[in-house]
Amino acid sequence: MAERPPVLHTIVCSTRPGRVGSAVGTWAHAAAAHGGFDARLLELADFALPVFDEPEHPRLGRYQHEHTKRWSASVASADAFVFVMPEYNYAPPPSWLNAMTYLVREWQYKPAAFVSYGALSGGMRSVQLAKQIMTTFKMVPMLEGVVLPWVAQKLENGRLAVSADTDAAARAMLDELLRWARVLPALRG
Numbered sequence: 001m002a003e004r005p006p007v008l009h010t011i012v013c014s015t016r017p018g019r020v021g022s023a024v025g026t027w028a029h030a031a032a033a034h035g036g037f038d039a040r041l042l043e044l045a046d047f048a049l050p051v052f053d054e055p056e057h058p059r060l061g062r063y064q065h066e067h068t069k070r071w072s073a074s075v076a077s078a079d080a081f082v083f084v085m086p087e088y089n090y091a092p093p094p095s096w097l098n099a100m101t102y103l104v105r106e107w108q109y110k111p112a113a114f115v116s117y118g119a120l121s122g123g124m125r126s127v128q129l130a131k132q133i134m135t136t137f138k139m140v141p142m143l144e145g146v147v148l149p150w151v152a153q154k155l156e157n158g159r160l161a162v163s164a165d166t167d168a169a170a171r172a173m174l175d176e177l178l179r180w181a182r183v184l185p186a187l188r189g
């Protein structure tokens with residue numbers, strides 16, 4: 001029987017109305033859809049997660065709220081993630097940390113990469129903090145990633161227009177993510 005391709009979720013982490021993240025996510029998903037993944041594009045905003053409101057520790061998986069059960073099922077169905085990550089105040093947006101906080105086991109032993117964006121830093125400070133947090137979920141952060149400084153200047157009619165170098169960075173990131181996505185299922189219970 002043929003091996004199924006790993007499921008990749010490209011997640012737009014900004015939930016801000018009018019977010020640039022959707023254009024960045026559309027570009028990142030198009031890049032991913034041409035690789036070895038079963039690639040899906042998600043908007044965190046569509047899950048409408050309130051500020052963390054589960055009574056029990058998420059590691060127990062005893063979720064009371066429908067929004068948590070829906071988010072849990074989505075993350076559990078993925079083998080790898082690309083976080084489309086802006087920088088807010090030198091950090092990941094609170095929507096991302098909130099969404100991470102809702103779950104534990106669903107994240108474990110899964111690889112994640114970042115397409116980051118912002119002003120001068122292109123979201124690099126945000127990603128460095130996010131990587132530190134991800135390790136507490138036993139996730140594996142990728143070295144390879146895409147950094148988009150001055151992202152507003154890269155938009156043409158609402159679509160992201162990037163250089164060949166950036167396309168090459170996306171390919172390198174996805175190649176590495178695929179390697180990890182193939183082997184990490186062996187560690188999951």
Ligand SMILES: Cc1cc2nc3c(=O)[nH]c(=O)nc-3n(C[C@H](O)[C@H](O)[C@H](O)COP(=O)(O)O)c2cc1C
Pocket residue numbers: 014015016018019020021022086087088089090091117118119120121122123151
């Ligand atoms: C609350 C807030 C804080 C921000 N802080 C930073 C920052 O620290 N570094 C940076 O490069 N850009 C910062 N920006 C600019 C964002 O990178 C830019 O607005 C980007 O479009 C945000 O992503 P979004 O449009 O997908 O929400 C900030 C924007 C907001 C709204």
